[in-house]
Amino acid sequence: MHDEMKLIKQAVRGDTRALSELLHQHYSFLFQYVLKATMNKSHAEDVTQETMLRAIEKIASFQGKAKFSTWLISIASRIIVDRIRREEREKKWLREEQPLRAIRYETLQRSDEWPEALQALGQLSSEARIAVLLKYYYGYAQEEIATMLDIPLGTVKSRLHTGLKQLRKELTEHEEA
């Protein structure tokens, strides 16, 4: 932690090596967050790269109030939401169903299982999925999520409620079947 603070200070002052080391250390964490948030491997690769580019551009304004990983998640989440808005006009099936099939196929090839929990998570809207992951998987408070995504607290609560309700419904239906 102390080392990270030192690296952050150097990176903010413009040290290329310190920033490279920070991005190197957080690459895996960032990619895995984005992959879960998008459930789309090619999007995850693009968003991870775009997040790193934005981090390079904005590092001078990083104040160190939050952890570096939180800052990266915050940038990545906003990029994902922006992409969703851009793609909203296009057909949802093409945008969401096909990548979910692709990631399911890849997961099955590597582990022989695709649990219903992942299917349910993949069927959530990206906005609800991001809120659910940040709250229940990463343990952020609702207020922190609102700040990270730059949305009102009420919207976070609503997305969490909708997301968890849908997950419960999907998993209950599966258990009953």
Place this chain on the structure above:
Amino acid sequence: MKKHEKDLIDQLWFDDHMKEQVSRFEAIHEPHVPDLHAFEQFVHEHKQGMKRKLWKELAIFWLMACFVFGGMMWVMDRNLVWFLILQAVIAAGGIVFVSMTFGKGMIRKWKS
């Protein structure tokens, strides 16, 4: 039911039904992390690109500034009344732009 209790129940439900599978998914899709040298090159190249972009934008800014300043000087030389009208219109436009840009932000901040 109190809010805190509901949060706890929701968290427990997620831990019981989702967490393990999501963690396993994460482990399966562990990415290949390029070495530190590749990151250094990536950061260096992007910083160079940013510098080039900044200089380009600065050059365009100065060019535009010279053009506008020259134009205003020309108008002032030709007709002082038109110069004052133009100044007033530009000032009003600036005020409207600033209030629209920052006004939205203030409302948003106030709401949240």
